[in-house]
Amino acid sequence: MRRAFYNRPVLEVARDLIGCVVEHEDCAGVIVETEAYHDSEPASHAFIGLTPRTRVLFGPPGVAYVYRSYGIHALLNAVTEPEGVGAAVLFRALEPLSGIDTMRARRGVSAERELCSGPGKLTQALGIGLEYNGTDLVRGPIRIAPRPRAWRETHVAVSPRIGITKAAELPWRFCASGSRFLSRSR
DNA sequence: CATGGGATTGACT
DNA sequence: GTCAATCCCATGC
Numbered sequence: 001m002r003r004a005f006y007n008r009p010v011l012e013v014a015r016d017l018i019g020c021v022v023e024h025e026d027c028a029g030v031i032v033e034t035e036a037y038h039d040s041e042p043a044s045h046a047f048i049g050l051t052p053r054t055r056v057l058f059g060p061p062g063v064a065y066v067y068r069s070y071g072i073h074a075l076l077n078a079v080t081e082p083e084g085v086g087a088a089v090l091f092r093a094l095e096p097l098s099g100i101d102t103m104r105a106r107r108g109v110s111a112e113r114e115l116c117s118g119p120g121k122l123t124q125a126l127g128i129g130l131e132y133n134g135t136d137l138v139r140g141p142i143r144i145a146p147r148p149r150a151w152r153e154t155h156v157a158v159s160p161r162i163g164i165t166k167a168a169e170l171p172w173r174f175c176a177s178g179s180r181f182l183s184r185s186r
Numbered sequence: 187c188a189t190g191g192g193a194t195t196g197a198c199t
Numbered sequence: 200g201t202c203a204a205t206c207c208c209a210t211g212c
Binding site: 164 | 191192193194195
């Protein structure tokens with residue numbers, strides 16, 4: 001996608017990313033679940049303002065924000081909105097498209113539904129670690145491609161975000177309706 | 187410099 | 200259903 005795609009309100013970008021394709025080297029998957037985060041609400045890392053950790057979130061749109069969660073997992077976000085606004089879309093689940101055997105090897109499981117059905121799972125499957133924080137989503141190495149034709153008319157379901165304690169009531173989670181590749185937690 | 191808390195996952199009861 | 204693993208970073212002394 002072009003830079004202008006990301007330079008829009010985070011809720012629009014989070015919804016429009018459903019059905020698009022994340023590509024990294026030989027692996028790719030269709031985005032079936034996202035969440036939006038914005039510096040105006042306390043669940044966002046950017047809520048505390050500009051710090052070394054949140055520098056990327058307040059930077060230009062179309063950049064990857066990757067951070068470590070619970071000391072174990074790397075979580076991938078796409079920075080949105082103009083520079084100076086701290087907003088990003090969390091990638092929560094993909095439907096595997098290509099490089100599936102590579103994903104199986106990295107994840108250590110074989111079932112396709114277990115490869116990318118969670119924010120920590122999909123980064124492991126695609127080989128995305130903290131070293132990708134701040135990299136460009138327009139030029140790569142990680143890129144987002146437009147929806148394949150089959151995903152052009154996908155219905156998007158909206159619901160509250162998962163796994164947070166603050167601002168948990170906001171309906172800022174977006175899913176491809178009926179997908180069998182969503183994350184399972186609540 | 188010490189402390190505490192996660193935008194999670196997988197193993198176990 | 201419960202729970203531990205594990206580490207970056209923000210905060211407070």
